Amino acid sequence: MPRTARVVAVAVAAALSLAGCGASGSGSPAAGSSGVTGAITVFAAASLTETFTELGRDFEAAHPGTAVKFNFAGSSALARQINQGAPADVFASASPANMRQVTDTGAVTATPTTFVRNELRIVVPRGNPAGITGLADFAEAETKIALCAEQVPCGAAAKKAFEAAGVTPRPDTLEQDVKAVLTKVRLGEVDAALVYATDVEAAGDEVEGIGFPEAEEAVNDYPIAPLAKAPNAAGARAFVDHVLSDRGRAVLTEAGFLAP
Incomplete structure (x- = not known):
């Protein structure tokens, strides 16, 4: 093969090799990744402490580059904090009444989803x-x-x-x-x-x-929703989806929560 042809062939091979690395290398999202990154702040009822902590670890493992931060407290206190402007991405309440406190002010504009019940x-x-x-x-x-x-x-x-x-x-x-x-x-x-x-x-x-x-x-319904002014809107939606997933339901059911 002439020298010029060999140079062109080597250049083409190198370009193809680099293209392959770009498609699967460490600089690109892993296969199946949602592209969600950053901190996600979840305000959740105190009774969700153990299950949401576990689901948070699961979520971080499934979405490298994320960090789920929780604020666990009574739902009434959490609703009050949200209405006073506390930055948060997701609210999971132990009562529809406390969820209404934030939907009435426009802090939540999506339709909340009841994900479990408790007695x-x-x-x-x-x-x-x-x-x-x-x-x-x-x-x-x-x-x-x-x-x-x-x-x-x-x-x-x-x-x-x-x-x-x-x-x-x-x-x-x-x-x-x-x-x-x-x-x-x-x-x-x-x-x-x-x-x-x-x-x-x-x-x-x-x-x-x-x-x-x-x-x-006196069975309580637990609703969850992303907040309207979520600093990480994509992360908020992804975390809610994770809670509603088969894995989320399995963790919650194992802990004793009732299906909605």
């Missing part, structure tokens, strides 16, 4: 030293009781359950989120409390859960 359980310290058997025990003066405040979804649900049972509780403390209530039980500071079934599951052997029939009268 209450009586929770007592391991061994149930006070011998709690049902909601009637919450009316006894000598029983130390912790409940969520009524403006918090678990407190609103507890109110419905007590009304259905015809019981007037006598709480010794009212907390601003369900994890704070659970902590009182775990530390043995109270004899009993009402939390979600998923919180009992997450606490493991540290506590015991007691079912009661009136729980069916």
